[in-house]
Amino acid sequence: MDAIDCIKSRMSIRAFKPEPVPQELLKEIIEAAKWSPSYKNTQPWEVMVVSGAKKAALSTMMVELLEGGEEPAPDLTAPVSWPPAQETRIAHLFKRRCEETGINLADPKVARTSKIVNFKFYKAPHAVYLFQDNSLSQWSLFDLGLFAQSLMLAAHANGLGTVPQAFATDYARQIKAFLSIPGSKRLVLGLSLGFPDMDSPANKFRTDRVPTEELVSWVE
Numbered sequence: 001m002d003a004i005d006c007i008k009s010r011m012s013i014r015a016f017k018p019e020p021v022p023q024e025l026l027k028e029i030i031e032a033a034k035w036s037p038s039y040k041n042t043q044p045w046e047v048m049v050v051s052g053a054k055k056a057a058l059s060t061m062m063v064e065l066l067e068g069g070e071e072p073a074p075d076l077t078a079p080v081s082w083p084p085a086q087e088t089r090i091a092h093l094f095k096r097r098c099e100e101t102g103i104n105l106a107d108p109k110v111a112r113t114s115k116i117v118n119f120k121f122y123k124a125p126h127a128v129y130l131f132q133d134n135s136l137s138q139w140s141l142f143d144l145g146l147f148a149q150s151l152m153l154a155a156h157a158n159g160l161g162t163v164p165q166a167f168a169t170d171y172a173r174q175i176k177a178f179l180s181i182p183g184s185k186r187l188v189l190g191l192s193l194g195f196p197d198m199d200s201p202a203n204k205f206r207t208d209r210v211p212t213e214e215l216v217s218w219v220e
């Protein structure tokens with residue numbers, strides 16, 4: 001697969017085969033992702049792969065927190081509102097997803113079920129957490145985003161699937177305590193990772209993108 005094909009064919013995977021990914025392969029994709037660029041080569045990324053019984057217990061804890069009425073408190077504040085362009089794109093995504101998969105994320109009950117599915121990492125065999133020191137600047141968050149995309153592309157190039165999940169950081173304090181991640185770190189992103197189950201209807205839905213003319217200006 002060439003780089004362009006890899007970028008264009010990656011998609012969020014929301015159904016996985018149960019088989020775990022060999023640790024050698026997990027290591028290989030992390031080793032590829034670490035070649036991402038970063039501000040002054042600071043490499044402000046730390047990665048934790050959570051599997052097996054620990055992952056199951058983590059999911060249980062998050063579901064229990066939700067069911068106990070605990071308010072989400074991610075280290076990166078969830079957006080409360082969006083500018084009109086993004087608002088329109090979210091509405092478009094929700095509408096298409098509802099029409100094509102029957103999942104209506106605008107319905108609070110469905111959104112809650114979706115959270116639980118998120119907390120169970122879509123039954124993927126691995127949860128991956130990306131974090132960094134909380135004193136780092138916004139540029140380091142940007143760098144971690146680059147790392148995340150590299151990780152997802154390296155996974156995809158190796159026949160693996162991922163979905164990045166802000167929701168997986170909802171209970172940042174409790175998750176960090178559970179995973180022995182120091183409180184001085186910010187938990188930026190969780191990802192589900194495993195072999196994709198491409199027969200699942202969950203993986204039939206493909207998002208679209210705005211036309212290129214809407215995002216680029218050519219200046220001479």
Ligand SMILES: Cc1cc2nc3c(=O)[nH]c(=O)nc-3n(C[C@H](O)[C@H](O)[C@H](O)COP(=O)(O)O)c2cc1C
Nearest residue numbers: 010011012013093118163164165166167168206207
């Ligand atoms: C920072 C970030 C947070 C996301 N959080 C979630 C999430 O919590 N749950 C989820 O199912 N998808 C999540 N997504 C996946 C997006 O919905 C998805 O990337 C977007 O709809 C585009 O679809 P694609 O990844 O299939 O191209 C997140 C994506 C990003 C980049």
